Amino acid sequence: MDQSSLSGHYLEKYNEELETLRRRVLNMGNLVERQVANAVKALTTADTALADEVIQEDVRVNSMEVAIDEHCSEILARHQPAASDLRFILAIIKTITDLERIGDQAERVARMALHLAEKDRPRNQYGDVQALGDKVTQLVHNAVDAFARLDVDAAVATAREDVNVDRDYEAVMRQHITFMMEDPRTISRALDVVWAIRALERVGDHSRNMCEYVIYLVRGKDVRHISLDEMEQVARGAEPEGESQ
Amino acid sequence: MDQSSLSGHYLEKYNEELETLRRRVLNMGNLVERQVANAVKALTTADTALADEVIQEDVRVNSMEVAIDEHCSEILARHQPAASDLRFILAIIKTITDLERIGDQAERVARMALHLAEKDRPRNQYGDVQALGDKVTQLVHNAVDAFARLDVDAAVATAREDVNVDRDYEAVMRQHITFMMEDPRTISRALDVVWAIRALERVGDHSRNMCEYVIYLVRGKDVRHISLDEMEQVARGAEPEGESQ
Numbered sequence: 001m002d003q004s005s006l007s008g009h010y011l012e013k014y015n016e017e018l019e020t021l022r023r024r025v026l027n028m029g030n031l032v033e034r035q036v037a038n039a040v041k042a043l044t045t046a047d048t049a050l051a052d053e054v055i056q057e058d059v060r061v062n063s064m065e066v067a068i069d070e071h072c073s074e075i076l077a078r079h080q081p082a083a084s085d086l087r088f089i090l091a092i093i094k095t096i097t098d099l100e101r102i103g104d105q106a107e108r109v110a111r112m113a114l115h116l117a118e119k120d121r122p123r124n125q126y127g128d129v130q131a132l133g134d135k136v137t138q139l140v141h142n143a144v145d146a147f148a149r150l151d152v153d154a155a156v157a158t159a160r161e162d163v164n165v166d167r168d169y170e171a172v173m174r175q176h177i178t179f180m181m182e183d184p185r186t187i188s189r190a191l192d193v194v195w196a197i198r199a200l201e202r203v204g205d206h207s208r209n210m211c212e213y214v215i216y217l218v219r220g221k222d223v224r225h226i227s228l229d230e231m232e233q234v235a236r237g238a239e240p241e242g243e244s245q
Numbered sequence: 246m247d248q249s250s251l252s253g254h255y256l257e258k259y260n261e262e263l264e265t266l267r268r269r270v271l272n273m274g275n276l277v278e279r280q281v282a283n284a285v286k287a288l289t290t291a292d293t294a295l296a297d298e299v300i301q302e303d304v305r306v307n308s309m310e311v312a313i314d315e316h317c318s319e320i321l322a323r324h325q326p327a328a329s330d331l332r333f334i335l336a337i338i339k340t341i342t343d344l345e346r347i348g349d350q351a352e353r354v355a356r357m358a359l360h361l362a363e364k365d366r367p368r369n370q371y372g373d374v375q376a377l378g379d380k381v382t383q384l385v386h387n388a389v390d391a392f393a394r395l396d397v398d399a400a401v402a403t404a405r406e407d408v409n410v411d412r413d414y415e416a417v418m419r420q421h422i423t424f425m426m427e428d429p430r431t432i433s434r435a436l437d438v439v440w441a442i443r444a445l446e447r448v449g450d451h452s453r454n455m456c457e458y459v460i461y462l463v464r465g466k467d468v469r470h471i472s473l474d475e476m477e478q479v480a481r482g483a484e485p486e487g488e489s490q
Contacts, residue, residue, distance in 0.1 A: 181429060224311060225311065
């Protein structure tokens with residue numbers, strides 16, 4: 001085997017390894033999305049078996065995080081990637097931290113589902129929580145999808161969508177605080193609901209973080225802690241205006 | 246200059262760079278610790294000027310995170326560190342994510358301080374919140390210190406201490422929920438307190454995460470998602486018992 005086919009072989013192995021890594025992140029993303037959807041469903045339908053399942057499955061989410069992290073370290077040590085490959089690895093290291101924490105929030109919602117299953121249900125049958133949960137699940141889905149396709153436009157659109165989710169969250173929260181004040185006997189139940197919707201809001205934040213890593217990966221610029229409009233400029237490939245000052 | 250002094254020079258520069266990086270993380274850790282302490286003080290003494298200061302300073306925490314992250318990428322690309330140096334960089338990338346999120350929680354407490362400054366104070370003058378806040382601040386301090394000294398024993402002790410903080414948190418939380426139920430007119434105030442102490446509990450969790458990275462850095466083993474006893478075995482340099490199965 002001559003030198004060039006040896007390095008060709010090496011390159012092929014390396015690319016395969018990156019592709020395996022990418023697929024592992026997508027699998028973790030899909031599992032976490034399902035965890036959120038199931039946790040919300042368990043709460044709104046008082047399905048304690050499903051809530052238990054979500055709590056059990058969180059162990060799998062955790063071990064996926066540890067395994068992917070190890071895989072990233074191995075690739076860094078073995079192949080010493082540079083430029084966009086290095087960003088790819090760094091973006092994954094951050095992405096799986098957020099995915100793992102989304103998993104924790106799903107588990108939290110599932111625990112509240114167990115508490116709430118024993119209590120009277122409100123007249124709206126948690127329709128507002130289900131609606132918020134559906135939007136948040138979609139956000140996770142879109143963030144994972146933006147990563148899968150390295151689609152910066154989808155990443156910006158998803159980050160923007162998180163603003164709407166925050167607004168919905170505020171409204172649902174206010175509603176449940178009002179219930180609490182009107183009928184103090186419902187305080188205990190309302191607090192469980194409050195913790196659950198708070199967890200859903202955090203899932204939205206983690207999804208937005210993942211979108212920021214997609215833009216970092218593709219454009220090579222860190223877009224955390226800047227406005228959505230500046231983020232959009234970076235995603236389009238332009239310098240954000242504030243930066244030249 | 247001969248070859249060996251050239252590589253000696255390179256090594257010296259490289260070690261200096263790692264030391265600079267380490268110092269930057271410690272500076273960020275010190276700032277974040279101060280942010281937590283100030284946020285708690287602002288809440289318990291109704292000091293709105295101090296609360297405003299904490300909110301402003303969070304911008305500095307955020308920009309430290311971005312700058313240190315960039316520094317880590319540069320070192321990875323330029324020096325392609327291996328073994329313990331690689332773990333050092335990876336541990337820092339994770340540590341600063343937790344530090345930044347502790348900063349966010351401090352900001353959250355400061356915002357609650359602003360709300361609460363306009364409301365009547367409870368009879369205990371938030372003594373319970375101050376006590377919890379002091380313990381949490383100490384936890385941040387100890388976690389940063391364990392990182393500074395690469396002290397695995399201190400890391401384990403701090404992770405154990407977080408269990409006590411969680412117990413205190415539960416007690417303070419129950420107390421404020423009781424206030425709420427006994428006098429529904431205090432619901433609005435009690436909820437602000439509830440958000441603040443919840444944020445403090447999260448600070449404890451992030452401190453524990455940092456301790457886990459210290460053990461990973463020194464021992465080369467990922468100790469997330471395992472029990473404290475298993476963590477202690479790894480810190481001592483022994484295999485955790487479950488692992489051989």
